[in-house]
Amino acid sequence: MIKKIITQYKKKSFLIAYSGGIDSTVLLHKMLKIREKNPQIKIRAIHINHNIHSSSKKWEKHCIQICQKYKIPLITKGINIPLEKNIEERLRIKRYNTIYNYLLYDEILLTGHHLNDQCETLILSLKRGSGPTGLSGISPDNFLGNKRIARPLLKKSKKEVEQWAYENNLKWIEDFSNFNINYDRNFIRHKLIPILEQRWPFFLKNCFRTAIICREETKLKNILLKEKIKDFINFDESLNIKNFKNIKKEISKELIRYWISLKNIKMPSYKTIECIYNEIICSKKDANPKIIIQKNEIRRYKKSLYFIKIQKTISNTFLFWHDTNKKLFLPKNSGYLIKNNKGFKIPAPKKNELINIRFQFEGKILILGREKRRKIKKIWQEYSIPPWLRNQIPLLFYNNRFISAIGVFAIREENFNKEKKIKKHWKISWMNSIQSNSKNFFSFY
Known part of the structure; x- marks a missing residue:
């Protein structure tokens, strides 16, 4: 899949998200092997130090030494967030935003996600009650903002990644917090997937296929919605809901969801979209309802929905x-x-x-x-x-x-x-x- 990415895109510069773990280490060395035969390829790496583990500095030093050994330019960047709930999700968001700031315009970001990661993501989406968009899982390649991100190992299982690492005598770091099953992803990884694989050997590959089907259906739906939404978007980017009561509820909700997706925020839940429809679209004409979404609110004025960033009042100024x-x-x-x-x-x-x-x-x-x-x-x-x-x-x-x-x-x-x-x-x-x-x-x- 790595060779396919290189031939598929004209860009020949790559930035590898390098944690020092086995997955990103295998990815790094596979790219080095390919560069031996394709000297025109440019490789850089970036290591994000989360600063939440006692060995964080040691892992960073390991990544520096490996990159120096193979003459790979390395960016190291530390991030800090409060140790509160949803730490995995908040670290992921912070990590990707940080990487994006260092990703050059002509580079493709490569990550070491594999088949097991895809399966874990799918199960987590099922736990959250996600629809087809959530069940689309991890995409083999898509965009990070206006820059491309690719995951060359996504079709390979964890066992295949480990086998390649051992056969090539690679050195990597082991984060023992990955064995802490108090984290949902670790629980799925160490407790659920082994049982599922033992019962159904093709379970991982079928998860991958399910994700592809959901992704294709979501893509098709968004193509149709992109055309449909043009009839409802006002000049000020508000959503015209004048005729929403005359069209099917399911279509109205999808139009609301797609309109919100244009606002550059994390997509709200199914329940939130349901509330917007029931409490705003279906409310009385003289009502003034609002739904809070993160640091924003959805408001209705006359016959349109508005997406507003919440600000502190200045009425007493x-x-x-x-x-x-x-x-x-x-x-x-x-x-x-x-x-x-x-x-x-x-x-x-x-x-x-x-x-x-x-x-x-x-x-x-x-x-x-x-x-x-x-x-x-x-x-x-x-x-x-x-x-x-x-x-x-x-x-x-x-x-x-x-x-x-x-x-x-x-x-x-x-x-x-x-x-x-x-x-x-x-x-x-x-x-x-x-x-x-x-x-x-x-x-x-």
């Missing part, structure tokens, strides 16, 4: 703008205010009035162009501003006098004749990106 010739920076990356000739036209402050910015107001107001006072909530609704954005819009005050929601509306004086006499105005621009949820970085889950 109070800012003074003493020097209007300078920019006034707003909290929580909400942009800044600047006085210029292109901004929102409003009456200028009187002499000695304190210009201040707030982010919350309750009550009735009279805005320019209207004859009657209305609750500010109704004004926000009229301007189609969702509830989660209302407390991010800077509200301009002169002393305690409400003047304007900058960029949205201006307050009208109660006495219209008095308002007509106002001659001095100024213009304020609010430079912001609060409606942008896009991310320009890669994160592995």
